[in-house]
Amino acid sequence: MKKALLIIPFFLVLCLSGTWMKAKIQDDAPEYAPDFTLPDTAGNNFTLSSLRGKYVVLDFWGTWCKICLKGMPKLKDAQSRYPGRFEIVGVDCGDKTVKWKHWVDSLKDEMPWRHVIMGRKLYIQQDYRIKGYPTKVLIDPEGKIIKSFVGEDPRFYLLLEELFAK
8 A cells, every 4th residue: 555655646746747748858768668568458468679670659648648649640640651660559657457448449540559558567657767748759670769758749750750751
């Protein structure tokens, strides 16, 4: 119970900060993407390192985050503009599994990428130094973090264009 009481304020700060935080580049992201294994919508385990050799966008989001949901069409547009150039993994933060699965299933045409749920594995947020939502983390094929963006930041899409519009 004590552990839960310590985690709740941390999680609350993260939830609230994403709503009012201005978009920014996260300067203190780790150099390499910490590996993790989380369940996907089918209940299968997905391991981040299985995408080694590809560019990856981790999108930390939640169904409760209006900014996250508002940004989904732009992320889908980027995926369509650069087909096969990068993988997107939506990492749900803070939702119950049933609610998350319902949202992802009902919006699979708007969010046609892999989705996983963090559940109680809050250390992943700490490993990636998540400070607000959405947070998009761009990872190169060797697993090195290129940049992390907090909020719906147009610089994220400019970086995708710089990398993939060749």
